Amino acid sequence: METLNAAELLAALGHESRLAIFRLLVEAGPAGINASAIGEQLGMAPATLSFHLAHLSRVGLIAGERESRFIHYSANFATMDELIAFLTSNCCQGEACLPKTTCCDTTKKRRAKTGKTA
C-alpha cells in the first residue's frame, strides 16, 4: 500500500460519521447491515448517509450488495488489515516490534471487491 492510498483510507475514516458507520459495520461482521438500519442507528439523513457510504465504498473500506430492496453494507476487513499493516510497517527501523494483525478470516471470503462503483 502506498502513502497516497493509505491517506485516502485514513481520510475516509477521519470523519466522525463515516467512522461511526465503519465501526458499526466492523461490529456487524461479514454479514453486514442495510443502509436504512445504519441511518436509523446514527440518525443520519438518507442523502448524507449515502454520501458517506459512497465515500467509504470508493476507497474500498466497505462494500454493498443489493438484496431485493435492501443494500447490505459490510466492512472490508482485508483493506483494514492492509491499512494497519501499512501504519506499523518498518516501525522503529524494521525491528520486529509488533505482531501481524489479521482481522477475522479475510482469506476465504473476499471474492469480488473490484470497482463496481462507477
Added chain:
Amino acid sequence: METLNAAELLAALGHESRLAIFRLLVEAGPAGINASAIGEQLGMAPATLSFHLAHLSRVGLIAGERESRFIHYSANFATMDELIAFLTSNCCQGEACLPKTTCCDTTKKRRAKTGKTA
C-alpha cells in the same frame, strides 16, 4: 477511545503530507528526527511543515522536544496503539479474531491499562 477522538486521529493521518511525516517518525523510532530533516526529505515549505506538525501534535500522534536550536519530533506509539485497538475492537461482534497490537516498547504502558496515556 471515543469515536470523535479516533476520528480526529484518523483525520490527522488522512492527509498525504501528514501521513508521510508520521511514517517517517514511525520509522525513525523513539529517537525521532528534527523538523528541518523532515522538511528536506519530504520537500515541504517550512510553514507548511510546521502547520502539519502542529496538527499532529495537537491530536497527540507526535511530540516535539527542543534540543538547542533543533526540535526533535517523534511518533507517539502509545496513541497509535490505542487507535488501532479502537479500530479493531468488537470486531465481528466480539469474536476474537485478531491479536492485540503493540508497537515497540509501549508494552509497559499497555500492561497497566488503567493508566492515563498522554
Added chain:
DNA sequence: TCCATAGTTCGAGTATCGTCGAACTATCAG
C-alpha cells in the same frame, strides 16, 4: 398498473482545510 419502500444523485450553501510568503521568536556562535 400503481403505490410504497430503499437508496442514490443533484444542486447549492456553508464551513473547513491546505498552502506559502513574510514576519516573527528562539537559540547559538563569534
Added chain:
DNA sequence: CTGATAGTTCGACGATACTCGAACTATGGA
C-alpha cells in the same frame, strides 16, 4: 551586540468537504 540558523505564527487565497431538500431510480407487492 550582530548575524545566522531552526522553527512558528499570521494572513489571505483557492480548493475541497459536509449537509440536506428535492428529485430520481430500483425493487417488490397488491
